[in-house]
Amino acid sequence: MIGASIARWTMSYFAMALAWLFVALALMVAGLGFPSAHLASADTLILVHVVCIGWLSIAMCGALFQFVPVLVAKPPFSEKWALPALGLLTAGLAALLAGFLGLGGRLPASLWLLPVGASLLIGGFGLIVVDLGLTAWQRPVGPARFVLAGLASLCITATFGAIFAFAHAGWAGSIGQSMLASGVPLHAIAGLGGWLTLTAMGVSYRLLSMFMLASDVDDRHSNMTLMAGALAIAIAAGGGVFAIWLSAGLNAVLSVVAVLGLVTTVLYGRDVLGIFKSRKRRQLELNTRMAVLSYVSLAATSLLGLMLVLSSAFAAQVGAFAFLAIFGWLSGLVLAKLYKIVAFLTWLETYGPVMGRAPTPRVQDLVSEARASKWFVIYHAAVWFGTVMLLIGQATAFRAAAAMMTVGIVGIIREIVRTRRLADVESPMRLPDGACAPHLLFARN
Structure with a gap:
């Protein structure tokens, strides 16, 4: 990474993603969407899309713009597309949410906004898929293959979403209504x-190895993990559409996908354990320790899903399962790595140009792990508490858990902003001669 180019708009993506995360938490604290409303309600659709598009997808795209060129050791295809893509995603999500508000009767019905929002989102994600896909395709090995599989899954996701949006507006005919x-x-x-998930797995391989000074995962092992995960998605998309076309139901398809998903999780756990065992850095940094908590949530998600299926309670408790997967596993991992990525990129941007010409701090000198650790613990404890409350049907207590999550997120964001402002770096190394303070929302170079 030393000497590597810094993606100019990665911090902008992170800032926008965190803003949407605040919106999602505010909605949960206010009781909008599940569990106060049905899973299929318009309010729940608003909450789900704010989390999955606004928070997780935008954060993931920001990280990929920086790390896909690193994964393949090649320059990005076109960095100029990053900012227009962010604008299209923001506008598309806003239009989509307005359409859902109309669908739920909270605004005058303007269902045409749903296809408009879907089209804008396809435009934004399309720029990202082409840019990152062509960059990764220059050297499709190791973790880059997970990114390519993730981008292909994004195309499938966007296609389904567009069909649903047009169907809600009455523009998709009988086939669209069947799909909906x-x-x-x-x-x-x-x-x-x-x-x-596949994208997070691929990026985590590289980040864990890099930050723990560990060996890369054996290609034979990672290939098995990727094949299981990719096969699950292929069967879900292809087999699921075929089953809907035949009016045969999805139970058989979803059962096969569930088994393959569990296999993928187990194989990924094996790969991660291998990275931890081969690490040269014995003292784990905060981002890695907090990533471990997200892996605990991933294991708990798999175990919970298995128990719910065996007890025939999965349909009734799918909301709790999804909540733990989204906020315990995916959001927990993204927050842990975002905390480290911001510090690492800030160090590269500020001190990389003057390395060897002036004394510079370490990356760890930009953060205060002792102060930040409590916010991560509060967040994860709140997620686990919220999952239990969903399982036992306590909606009011779940809102309290969402408030606890908000406290943790506020603390984490405060630490990230302090890192970006170099607030914990002591003089005179804070800004040696030739170094420039970084901008909060974008990279100067």
């Missing part, structure tokens, strides 16, 4: 399981 009636689980699997 039965295909929502396929949309969720492609988005959460394919786009977000």
